[in-house]
Amino acid sequence: MAIDPTYLKIFQGVASHAFMHELLNLPVDASPEDRLSGACYAGRWFEIEQRSHDEMFEILPPLFMRPGMFAFRELKVGTVGFAFFEIKIEDRMRWFVGFCDFSDHNAPDAMRAAILFWETGDTTGMSRAQQLDAIWSRTHSAFRGIAGQLNPMAWLKEHRGKRSILVYVSGLGTVLKLLEDLTDAEIQEKLPHRRNP
Incomplete structure (x- = not known):
């Protein structure tokens, strides 16, 4: 059965550094199987301060690093972990964190596309599947x-x-x-x- 929703913004506004940690550890009401696999977390995201983004980058060597994104080496549960994004939106840099299932190598790029879509309505670079996920979520x-x-x-x-x-x-x-x-x-x-x- 499909996980509902595929992408979910779990906080409106910019989370403070302390609140970011609360959101990263927020329990989810889901079946034990989904909690153990991490399926109930994958796709959740929110906006953070630059300070939080930069401090998380300094904690450990990242799992991976690409222009505008990196993943925290420690996983939340199963194959689900945190990816951090720096995205320029309307000529202003903004920072986000999302829960990605790293068993899917495309998950960070799909998350970035979903965040950009939610924040601007821009579907550039979104596949048909990602557009359907966005419609489902909204x-x-x-x-x-x-x-x-x-x-x-x-x-x-x-x-x-x-x-x-x-x-x-x-x-x-x-x-x-x-x-x-x-x-x-x-x-x-x-x-x-x-x-x-």
């Missing part, structure tokens, strides 16, 4: 669900457990559709327009 829970969760017989067996979302279809009205089946036009309609600087 859609209110009343307008999305897991196929077959409430009524298994309403879905073909191969579609049960997949993410579904309400969309408006001309001539039919509002219908429930698998997220993966959204057309390019439906994706563009559901993605927010980029804000002007």
